[in-house]
Amino acid sequence: MCELLGMSANVPTDITFSMAGFLQRGGATGPHRDGWGVAFYEQEGYREFKDPFPSIDSPVAKMLMNYPIKSRIVISHIRQANVGGVSLGNTHPFSRELWGRHWCYAHNGQLAGFKDQLPLTYYKPTGQTDSEWAFCWLMGEIREAFPQPPEDQAALEHLIHSCCEKLRLLGVFNLLISDSQHLYAYCSTKLAHITRRAPFGPAQLKDTELKIDFAACTTPKDVVSVIATEPLTLDETWNIMQPGELVVFESGELVTVRPSHTLPKI
Amino acid sequence: MCELLGMSANVPTDITFSMAGFLQRGGATGPHRDGWGVAFYEQEGYREFKDPFPSIDSPVAKMLMNYPIKSRIVISHIRQANVGGVSLGNTHPFSRELWGRHWCYAHNGQLAGFKDQLPLTYYKPTGQTDSEWAFCWLMGEIREAFPQPPEDQAALEHLIHSCCEKLRLLGVFNLLISDSQHLYAYCSTKLAHITRRAPFGPAQLKDTELKIDFAACTTPKDVVSVIATEPLTLDETWNIMQPGELVVFESGELVTVRPSHTLPKI
Numbered sequence: 001m002c003e004l005l006g007m008s009a010n011v012p013t014d015i016t017f018s019m020a021g022f023l024q025r026g027g028a029t030g031p032h033r034d035g036w037g038v039a040f041y042e043q044e045g046y047r048e049f050k051d052p053f054p055s056i057d058s059p060v061a062k063m064l065m066n067y068p069i070k071s072r073i074v075i076s077h078i079r080q081a082n083v084g085g086v087s088l089g090n091t092h093p094f095s096r097e098l099w100g101r102h103w104c105y106a107h108n109g110q111l112a113g114f115k116d117q118l119p120l121t122y123y124k125p126t127g128q129t130d131s132e133w134a135f136c137w138l139m140g141e142i143r144e145a146f147p148q149p150p151e152d153q154a155a156l157e158h159l160i161h162s163c164c165e166k167l168r169l170l171g172v173f174n175l176l177i178s179d180s181q182h183l184y185a186y187c188s189t190k191l192a193h194i195t196r197r198a199p200f201g202p203a204q205l206k207d208t209e210l211k212i213d214f215a216a217c218t219t220p221k222d223v224v225s226v227i228a229t230e231p232l233t234l235d236e237t238w239n240i241m242q243p244g245e246l247v248v249f250e251s252g253e254l255v256t257v258r259p260s261h262t263l264p265k266i
Numbered sequence: 267m268c269e270l271l272g273m274s275a276n277v278p279t280d281i282t283f284s285m286a287g288f289l290q291r292g293g294a295t296g297p298h299r300d301g302w303g304v305a306f307y308e309q310e311g312y313r314e315f316k317d318p319f320p321s322i323d324s325p326v327a328k329m330l331m332n333y334p335i336k337s338r339i340v341i342s343h344i345r346q347a348n349v350g351g352v353s354l355g356n357t358h359p360f361s362r363e364l365w366g367r368h369w370c371y372a373h374n375g376q377l378a379g380f381k382d383q384l385p386l387t388y389y390k391p392t393g394q395t396d397s398e399w400a401f402c403w404l405m406g407e408i409r410e411a412f413p414q415p416p417e418d419q420a421a422l423e424h425l426i427h428s429c430c431e432k433l434r435l436l437g438v439f440n441l442l443i444s445d446s447q448h449l450y451a452y453c454s455t456k457l458a459h460i461t462r463r464a465p466f467g468p469a470q471l472k473d474t475e476l477k478i479d480f481a482a483c484t485t486p487k488d489v490v491s492v493i494a495t496e497p498l499t500l501d502e503t504w505n506i507m508q509p510g511e512l513v514v515f516e517s518g519e520l521v522t523v524r525p526s527h528t529l530p531k532i
Binding site for chain 1: 308309310311312313314315316318325326328329332333353354355356357362363365366367368388389390391392393446
């Protein structure tokens, strides 16, 4: 299994504190030694950093810890390989373009029979993972239903949720995906989130002896949500997601909570 | 205008030496201060590093100078903005997926009337540059002509060349593009290339006081081609490309040279 980390914020925000704890799980406090990656949406652009090595040994991770990129949306992943070997091509996050927007995706879990169950149309995987295959299938479903950006955001959320529920029938499917404006998080087995806003207080990371006083590095208007496989801090209350639940964040705020619903078999 | 750097090699090769000279042109020996980026094909995967700042001041560039990534194909770009502001979204190289392969693209030049002349189909730009628009148009043309990977490589090269010749009618269009197997270079005004093979010798960079003895860091079987807007070394003979010429590299070797041909107006 792997671990996921996501962030949505209403102002460009530095995620160095959360990543400092998260990246410890890539070989130090966690066994996820098979590569890691992070994607930043910033300045209406998008960039990824990846390394097919444990995050605690990665020169790229070290550089990022000293280069606080300010971003509105972040998706990060540390990998413990199951389907597909340890290689750059199998390292999350993955991205594709739709509607002139970068879509970014990272998955924690494992899917059985994915090649038979998930026919590909427009997008094709470049690596060997079940994760990227499922991403290509999901993007194809979205593109087919919405050749143009939908005016009805709820309809898009419904489609994404339905696709996730179908994917959960194939195994474990915890997901972070963003269309550059929203951050969607779907829980199959394990995912937690927290929204921080004024009055900000201190926090202590679980995975390393690092403390922060958010009040010292924020303004009263800042709203920042963080999503992770397991809570990252010891002294804050995280919302533990339910299996089958989809949540959507926009500009740091939790804007949609969709509980699991019954679905037909695919 | 911008500057381009490309590499094709028959074994995973470290491009640090060439990049050390090239990146000086991003604010030191050249005026290209508006961002830079580099894409590496490695381990059958693909990754990009970008910064919307001058390459001589970039923490990402500094990190890469100490992290010799070994790659079969590299495309790099330093930008002096004309169309589209200075931002991450407008920073080259750009990439899209076709046939389950990462395509990577960087452009030096400027195109007039591109929105009217280059209708988009499958791929849409995420930024504001003429460059990314032309890339999306070119990828759409390739996808329409070859929904599947072509068995006839010459037919693909002919299509790419024809598209480039059309683009040259709109302005200046020096190009590097790769489909993950081949590296294509098209010259509109300025591009040079060199192929290094045994017996390897020493070389002295033009833009910084750095020398290398390639014999010390290669094996007799290595073949490495480098393509750049202007020759990077002082003591080697580079091939200066002609306007309208397309060259194709595969596994380090120059495999195709196509001179300019007359084309109908689009």
